[in-house]
Amino acid sequence: MPPAEARVPRTTSTVLAVATVLAGLAARALLPTPVGGPVGDMLYAMLLVWLVALLLPRSPRLLTSAIALAVCTAIEVSHLTDVPAGILERVPAARYVLGTTFGAADLAWYGLGAFLAGALLVVVSPRAAAVDDALRRVRAEPAPAVGRRVAAVLVPLALVGTVVAAGAGVGRTLSIEAEALVAQVDAARVVLDDSADRVTDDSVRSALSGTLDEAESVLSATPVLERRPGDAVEIRGQVERSVAAVQESRRAFAITAATEARGPLAPARQAAATVLAATDELADEGHGAGRRVRTALRDAVGATDDLLASSGPDRLDGMALGELEHLAADLAALREEVVGATTALMTAQDAVVCPEPDQLWFPEGGRLSDDDLAPIPWAPQHAVRADLVDGLVALDEAYRAEFGQHLTVNSAYRSYDDQLAVHDPTNPNPLAAPPGCSNHGLGTAVDVSMGPEGFDGARFSWMKANAEQYGWTHPDWAGPGGRLPEPWHWESVETPVAY
Numbered sequence: 001m002p003p004a005e006a007r008v009p010r011t012t013s014t015v016l017a018v019a020t021v022l023a024g025l026a027a028r029a030l031l032p033t034p035v036g037g038p039v040g041d042m043l044y045a046m047l048l049v050w051l052v053a054l055l056l057p058r059s060p061r062l063l064t065s066a067i068a069l070a071v072c073t074a075i076e077v078s079h080l081t082d083v084p085a086g087i088l089e090r091v092p093a094a095r096y097v098l099g100t101t102f103g104a105a106d107l108a109w110y111g112l113g114a115f116l117a118g119a120l121l122v123v124v125s126p127r128a129a130a131v132d133d134a135l136r137r138v139r140a141e142p143a144p145a146v147g148r149r150v151a152a153v154l155v156p157l158a159l160v161g162t163v164v165a166a167g168a169g170v171g172r173t174l175s176i177e178a179e180a181l182v183a184q185v186d187a188a189r190v191v192l193d194d195s196a197d198r199v200t201d202d203s204v205r206s207a208l209s210g211t212l213d214e215a216e217s218v219l220s221a222t223p224v225l226e227r228r229p230g231d232a233v234e235i236r237g238q239v240e241r242s243v244a245a246v247q248e249s250r251r252a253f254a255i256t257a258a259t260e261a262r263g264p265l266a267p268a269r270q271a272a273a274t275v276l277a278a279t280d281e282l283a284d285e286g287h288g289a290g291r292r293v294r295t296a297l298r299d300a301v302g303a304t305d306d307l308l309a310s311s312g313p314d315r316l317d318g319m320a321l322g323e324l325e326h327l328a329a330d331l332a333a334l335r336e337e338v339v340g341a342t343t344a345l346m347t348a349q350d351a352v353v354c355p356e357p358d359q360l361w362f363p364e365g366g367r368l369s370d371d372d373l374a375p376i377p378w379a380p381q382h383a384v385r386a387d388l389v390d391g392l393v394a395l396d397e398a399y400r401a402e403f404g405q406h407l408t409v410n411s412a413y414r415s416y417d418d419q420l421a422v423h424d425p426t427n428p429n430p431l432a433a434p435p436g437c438s439n440h441g442l443g444t445a446v447d448v449s450m451g452p453e454g455f456d457g458a459r460f461s462w463m464k465a466n467a468e469q470y471g472w473t474h475p476d477w478a479g480p481g482g483r484l485p486e487p488w489h490w491e492s493v494e495t496p497v498a499y
């Protein structure tokens, strides 16, 4: 039998190997990457030293460490070639032995690990060998064979079991964490897709997209080697915060959209109510438009009142995101409905009361308030819509420069009753339109004398050539060949010609 110092008992190298694997798992699980990486490299080299010692128990310590270091180095350097990549492609699990990339610094840590392992063998193996020899001598005696055999089976089994259980524990933890992260990433992708064009600040979506990419890279990282327990938990926190930021921005966007959609609904509702009131009055007088169009508008106004009442700024804060997003769409749709139904009723009323295609019925015709009107400065008994008076004054100044006198105004704004007084329903070609159908009732028309020559005079020619630059025009229906030739009727270019 060789001297005890010359060999490393296999039980010793096995125990050291198992302890090293456990330490490696613990280092991966518990240490931050900057520390865990070098420690892992050292433990890897040490493990190889124990394995070489296991295979060659009688090899000198220095040679054992050198062989282990050579193997580590060869594996690391092989990453500069395509060989390990080819192996990893076929056997993914091989990455736990081969690693995945080349790192020059790793070589130094391997060296340190191999040196420490060699030193440890020098210290430990003489004692271990002595103990082993003693055991062998005991074993050589015949007596307790059964107990020894049981121990010979149970001890390695327990050691291997411990390694497997520790590895399985780390693996299970990583797998549970990954599952939770996968579910969260899937849900977050839906949030990301749904929020396109629905956030006030698009950078929150970019941030979420970036966080999800990070999460994907954590999920695709090699468990234990590249992904430690806690990595997935950490990125989950980031995903949660990114999703919350997107939802908050989406909510702000929905509130703004709802508020903006609500704004024009109130005036549309007001205009509808005005039309309804006027058409109700005409219906009472026997000139009503179709009942169905009036009912449609009345229903739309009712729905508008309900929605306006339930979507006040104080209500928006308490609404869920989905509710808010629907609200904005509902408000916009209702506004279109109200405007459409209003136009439909005006069109129907126009067909009943305004016989000519160039006439348009407006509920406010002849019912403008004094605030909407302004007296014509040189003929203050007449008035036009307040915003049009400046243009008329400018036109008059140019006219006066040409003809040495003001425009002679015979008629301008006419109230409903004034129009009623001049309208003659029994005349088949009435000079004055029915009430509500004349643009005199809108304050956008003036009747000014063109002199006895009418269409053929210098005044009409001058007006025809110049009035438009001041915002006034002579409509086709009043032209020499029109439905009702009236050289004196001039109207603002802002006079509505269609609903």
Ligand SMILES: [Zn+2]
Pocket (backbone or CB within 6 Å): 440, 445, 446, 447, 488, 489, 490
């Ligand atoms: Zn007129």
